[in-house]
Amino acid sequence: MYQTVFLDAASMGDADLSPLQADNIALTCFNATTPAQVLNRLQQADIAIVNKVVLDATTLAALPRLKLICLAATGANNIDLAGAQQHGIAVCNVRGYADTAVPQQVFALLLQLTNKVQQYQNAVRAGRWSQSPHFCLLDYPVTELAGKTMLIVGYGALGQATAKLAQAFGMQVLLSEQPDASICRAGRLPFFTALAQADVVSLHCPLTAGTERLFNARAFAAMKPGALLINTARGGLIDETALLQALQQGTLAGAALDVLTEEPPPPAHPLVLADLPQLIITPHMAWASAEARQRMVQQLAANVQAFAGGQLRNALWPQH
Known part of the structure; x- marks a missing residue:
């Protein structure tokens, strides 16, 4: 026994x-x-x-x-x-076990950033559609995913499943090499080259000594203007102070996080308190269908x- x-x-x-x-x-x-x-x-x-x-x-x-x-x-x-x-x-x-659940959450987060579903729902509840002089309400710009480029960082089972969904939306998928790699594997781009080309970056790599704070001020500065960042992997992959600054300064157009460095976060966590419409945080539930x-x-x-x-x-x- x-x-x-x-x-x-x-x-x-x-x-x-x-x-x-x-x-x-x-x-x-x-x-x-x-x-x-x-x-x-x-x-x-x-x-x-x-x-x-x-x-x-x-x-x-x-x-x-x-x-x-x-x-x-x-x-x-x-x-x-x-x-x-x-x-x-x-x-x-x-x-x-979560090869369908996590990619689904990636796109739930991404679609909220691009389609502003919650903002429009709130506007309807507030009566703003009823007050519109037109049949529609167009207060929040919507962006199509088709034709955009998604960089997958970490191409295991979750990264591969996310890539398939991206392709179904008509997106081009890029893979990056590790930042300190001297040689790129076939089908991959140098890390910072890939960052500069991506409209959306989705993180799926493990948290190790080599990936801790992989997304820091240098990485954010290298990203394409208007890019979006999605993290459903581990909070420690991101320098959260640098992320907040990038969002506040407009270096990043938006970020959606299902994970934070400290979980559960303290009530006074800067990202939790940040009043930024372009920042979405969910409570580490992407895996949990x-x-x-x-x-x-x-x-x-x-x-x-x-x-x-x-x-x-x-x-x-x-x-x-």
């Missing part, structure tokens, strides 16, 4: 967690777990399931019984992978059962 603890199960919303329960699994779920509670709750655990709870090297060193960390996410920046390796703790993630959350549960269950059967599935460590 494997003692399995899900430290932040409420992050799954109303998803059905019953696939995680099995004859060989004793499952304990906590809605949320603070850093001070982690050690106590995992002391007798063989398997830990976490979404965003941080498991650092010090914590892992104090959990000799722990043998598997199952991430209820694709990104692993909350897990010290070197520490897991040192202590022989396998780490597995989930993959591909009902269908995607249930696919995630099924993958978590498959990862747990593979481990129980002596195998590893979707292993980040060890890698074979």
Whole structure:
């Protein structure tokens, strides 16, 4: 019987967690777990399931019984992978579960920036259409996506799915090389060359030491005037102070963020408080369609059962 603890199960919303329960699994779920509670709750655990709870090297060193960390996410920046390796703790993630949900949110955000749906809805509710001397109200300019260029930064499954939607809208898709690369792979442009050509930039890369604050003042200055930025990946990819300045100064025409560096953000977060119609922020929910959350549960269950059967599935460590 494997003692399995899900430290932040409420992050799954109303998803059905019953696939995680099995004859060989004793499952304990906590809605949320603070850093001070982690050690106590995992002391007798063989398997830990976490979404965003941080498991650092010090914590892992104090959990000799722990043998598997199952991430209820694709990104692993909350897990010290070197520490897991040192202590022989396998780490597995989930993959591909949000390949439709995230690209859909990318375009929901993008269409709000280009079609001003919420502004027009507010105008109708305020009676401004009723007061119009014409049959229509044209107070907010609408921009077509057809013929525009989208730069995809991070061309994994999510980036590829987003590119397909962009092409369906009649957009041209560009791929960029990493900023410090000396050679461009086939089909990619140098990072800053691509930025200068893009009308829309959509981020889909992982947060690593090499990508942290990838979009900073230099990157914003290199972007095409009137460009839009969409981030459904990780908040740390963006220097948020530089982004706010770029929006305020008009260097960027707009930005839509589903992620921030600190989540949840403090009430006084500058971007949350910014009264900018060209800035949209949603609460890290692009991944969380009902269908995607249930696919995630099924993958978590498959990862747990593979481990129980002596195998590893979707292993980040060890890698074979």
